[in-house]
Amino acid sequence: MKLTGAQIFLESLVREGVKHIFGHPGGVVLTIYDELPKFPLKHFLVRHEQGGVHMADGYARATGKAGVVLVTSGPGATNTVTGLATAYMDSIPVVCFTGQVPTHLVGNDAFQEADIVGISRPCTKHNYLVKDVNDLARIVREAFYIATTGRPGPVLVDLPKDVINAQTEFHWPEKVHLRSYNPTYQGHPGQVAKAVDLILQSRKPVIYVGGGAILSNASPELVSFATKLGTPVAPTLMALGAFPMTHWQCTGMLGMHGEYQANMAMHDADLLIAIGPRFDDRVTGKLDEFAPCAKKIHLDIDPTSIGKNIRADVPIVGDAREVLRQMMAELDGRPQELEEFKANIQEWWAQVRKWREEHPLSYDRTSPNIKPQYVIEKLYELTGGDAIVSTGVGQHQMWAAQFWKFDRPRTFLTSGGLGTMGYGFPAAVGAQVAFPDRLVIDIDGDGSFQMTCQDLILAAEHNLPVKVAIINNGYIGMVRQWQEFFFRRNYSQSDMACQPDFVKLAEAYRCAGLRATKPDEMVGVIKEALATPGPVVMDFQVEREENCFPMIPAGGAHHQMILPEVMPS
Amino acid sequence: MKHTISVLVENQFGVLARVAGLFSGRGFNIESLNVAETMDPTVSRMTIVTSGHDGIIEQIEKQLNKLINVIKVHDLTAESHIEREMVLVKVNAEATNRAEILRIVDIFRAKVVDVTPRTYTIEITGDEDKLEAFLKLLKPIGIREIVRTGKVAMARGG
Ligand SMILES: Cc1ncc(C[n+]2csc(CCOP(=O)(O)OP(=O)(O)O)c2C)c(N)n1
Ligand SMILES: [Mg+2]
Numbered sequence: 001m002k003l004t005g006a007q008i009f010l011e012s013l014v015r016e017g018v019k020h021i022f023g024h025p026g027g028v029v030l031t032i033y034d035e036l037p038k039f040p041l042k043h044f045l046v047r048h049e050q051g052g053v054h055m056a057d058g059y060a061r062a063t064g065k066a067g068v069v070l071v072t073s074g075p076g077a078t079n080t081v082t083g084l085a086t087a088y089m090d091s092i093p094v095v096c097f098t099g100q101v102p103t104h105l106v107g108n109d110a111f112q113e114a115d116i117v118g119i120s121r122p123c124t125k126h127n128y129l130v131k132d133v134n135d136l137a138r139i140v141r142e143a144f145y146i147a148t149t150g151r152p153g154p155v156l157v158d159l160p161k162d163v164i165n166a167q168t169e170f171h172w173p174e175k176v177h178l179r180s181y182n183p184t185y186q187g188h189p190g191q192v193a194k195a196v197d198l199i200l201q202s203r204k205p206v207i208y209v210g211g212g213a214i215l216s217n218a219s220p221e222l223v224s225f226a227t228k229l230g231t232p233v234a235p236t237l238m239a240l241g242a243f244p245m246t247h248w249q250c251t252g253m254l255g256m257h258g259e260y261q262a263n264m265a266m267h268d269a270d271l272l273i274a275i276g277p278r279f280d281d282r283v284t285g286k287l288d289e290f291a292p293c294a295k296k297i298h299l300d301i302d303p304t305s306i307g308k309n310i311r312a313d314v315p316i317v318g319d320a321r322e323v324l325r326q327m328m329a330e331l332d333g334r335p336q337e338l339e340e341f342k343a344n345i346q347e348w349w350a351q352v353r354k355w356r357e358e359h360p361l362s363y364d365r366t367s368p369n370i371k372p373q374y375v376i377e378k379l380y381e382l383t384g385g386d387a388i389v390s391t392g393v394g395q396h397q398m399w400a401a402q403f404w405k406f407d408r409p410r411t412f413l414t415s416g417g418l419g420t421m422g423y424g425f426p427a428a429v430g431a432q433v434a435f436p437d438r439l440v441i442d443i444d445g446d447g448s449f450q451m452t453c454q455d456l457i458l459a460a461e462h463n464l465p466v467k468v469a470i471i472n473n474g475y476i477g478m479v480r481q482w483q484e485f486f487f488r489r490n491y492s493q494s495d496m497a498c499q500p501d502f503v504k505l506a507e508a509y510r511c512a513g514l515r516a517t518k519p520d521e522m523v524g525v526i527k528e529a530l531a532t533p534g535p536v537v538m539d540f541q542v543e544r545e546e547n548c549f550p551m552i553p554a555g556g557a558h559h560q561m562i563l564p565e566v567m568p569s
Numbered sequence: 570m571k572h573t574i575s576v577l578v579e580n581q582f583g584v585l586a587r588v589a590g591l592f593s594g595r596g597f598n599i600e601s602l603n604v605a606e607t608m609d610p611t612v613s614r615m616t617i618v619t620s621g622h623d624g625i626i627e628q629i630e631k632q633l634n635k636l637i638n639v640i641k642v643h644d645l646t647a648e649s650h651i652e653r654e655m656v657l658v659k660v661n662a663e664a665t666n667r668a669e670i671l672r673i674v675d676i677f678r679a680k681v682v683d684v685t686p687r688t689y690t691i692e693i694t695g696d697e698d699k700l701e702a703f704l705k706l707l708k709p710i711g712i713r714e715i716v717r718t719g720k721v722a723m724a725r726g727g
Contacts, residue, residue: 117583121587121590122594125637129582129583146637178637180578180637180639303634303635304628304631304635307624307627307628308628
């Protein structure tokens with residue numbers, strides 16, 4: 001029996017195990033939308049395609065499965081670009097289907113034509129223009145395969161209208177065969193042995209964990225490996241939750257707003273055991289002065305990450321999970337040396353503990369105003385930390401990373417690489433779709449939230465009980481902080497005191513809205529929000545000019561952190 | 570330092586754009602780039618001449634390999650290989666210098682492929698040194714136009 005391109009497309013999604021689609025229809029994809037109700041696929045009508053991609057991205061980060069987007073040609077397609085770039089920078093598997101004008105019109109500046117394959121080329125792992133309906137099922141299969149294997153990433157598939165309407169026999173390819181794409185999963189045994197040699201010789205080692213540890217689902221292996229060695233573990237923003245932050249070996253987050261002990265440990269280490277990070281500049285600071293005395297073992301599934309910013313002494317290409325297992329097997333064969341190693345790093349631990357005691361995370365707890373850090377601490381406390389948390393970008397994002405102690409992978413959804421304001425709320429919606437019964441909290445900025453808040457109506461429509469906590473400082477606060485430090489407090493265009501009434505805004509979108517303006521109102525608001533079914537927006541009007549510390553100035557080195565001046569704790 | 574990189578790619582539309590976009594997006598240099606089908610019609614070969622320090626060349630190779638449509642990347646520079654480029658040169662050919670031009674053409678085993686009352690068009694193939702030497706000799710005579718193919722290259726032996 002012959003099927004139309006639209007039917008083949010939807011049948012292929014079902015075969016791929018897709019359950020949810022985030023989309024918005026338009027002219028060229030109407031045939032698909034016409035068929036959609038016949039398939040076991042739940043579609044969420046997003047109010048902006050950017051939000052739709054962030055939803056698919058949040059869904060993917062929370063589950064590890066690919067998130068799916070379907071939009072129309074032209075403006076529908078171009079609206080996805082920020083979402084794709086966000087997913088690309090953080091290696092998130094999203095598969096985005098865009099309608100396209102009929103093949104014979106491609107290149108003619110037809111109505112709602114955009115060269116989305118050209119536009120998205122640098123911000124997708126791969127993309128396709130389907131020219132023949134006979135290729136459609138295979139391409140859908142390949143798109144999911146490429147998005148979810150190796151170093152994951154977004155894939156875009158452009159579907160011209162005539163291909164969607166054409167008919168052919170449906171053949172589902174069981175296997176994907178791509179001669180030019182074969183990610184390496186196993187580490188080279190020689191390199192693994194060399195790495196273990198370096199580890200056992202080191203006196204001041206740090207396990208430097210990146211987002212790759214989460215992407216490869218390596219948390220259990222990471223915990224075994226790290227506890228076997230007993231070394232400090234320092235996660236990046238993208239790795240929060242890969243290793244429990246409440247574990248005594250965890251130094252807290254690294255990087256520009258990382259914890260003092262984490263950054264000092266990186267600076268003084270004699271060995272970095274890098275598990276799936278990419279030595280991003282927000283983590284390394286000034287490259288010449290980054291971990292100056294340390295040898296580097298760099299494990300990554302993407303060879304281009306290795307040696308890009310920092311020369312690795314022992315590069316290992318492979319999947320974090322596989323290679324951690326290999327390293328543990330190697331360590332198990334050398335019990336004597338391992339005992340010596342553990343004794344040898346005691347002095348190092350004394351130093352790391354000293355740093356921890358000298359400058360723990362702190363803020364002024366005596367203020368008559370609500371401190372943003374206090375909001376996050378209270379949210380953490382009152383939820384028992386059992387939630388999936390997303391964020392926008394800015395100070396609130398860094399405070400969430402610092403003060404929420406993530407103990408499980410895939411519970412922190414944040415735009416690390418691209419730093420996309422507006423990511424938080426739709427990402428939370430995506431996670432909530434995947435996990436309807438879990439608590440999902442978007443810790444957002446007043447600026448970030450306003451970039452994508454129109455999908456509050458989608459949350460209300462589908463009764464998705466996302467809780468939004470706006471850390472409302474009336475500023476695009478991170479910009480203001482930079483202006484305070486580096487631009488003579490010239491707050492040019494960072495004051496956003498003119499705001500919508502977020503409570504009324506929530507209500508207008510059929511959500512509940514709550515507000516706290518003083519510290520003693522906070523607990524009540526949080527409790528009420530948690531007890532309210534459905535989506536809730538909490539407007540926390542916080543200390544306006546609070547700064548986020550520690551802070552490594554751009555281009556500074558790890559030991560040049562700016563710390564808060566007053567630290568009553 | 571100059572590197573000649575041979576890249577086997579899927580013979581599909583858009584692959585050239587991916588490679589070119591990779592070079593421009595990451596600020597890598599392209600001195601010449603040459604593409605044509607191989608014996609297997611589903612595969613094309615690109616020969617890319619680029620330059621940069623070792624770290625850059627390493628990134629170029631890795632980034633090329635990372636493209637889904639790239640089958641194989643081979644930096645020929647480090648090993649024994651043959652490089653050739655073809656150049657078409659149109660030179661002023663007056664009665665007074667025709668003999669000299671022909672002498673140079675003969676010495677370099679080039680070929681005159683078109684003649685007009687005032688010009689010769691010469692075809693020459695060779696490696697970089699030979700082509701540079703040839704063009705240097707023609708320069709004082711008056712070169713009107715040069716068209717180069719960019720290099721192609723092949724490893725020696727089996
Ligand atoms: C789409 C986008 N535009 C601009 C920026 C630059 N930027 C980084 S942080 C920030 C401030 C964000 O303000 P808000 O969401 O209120 O968070 P706060 O820092 O106040 O907590 C800005 C403008 C960005 N990251 N993303
Ligand atoms: Mg703000």
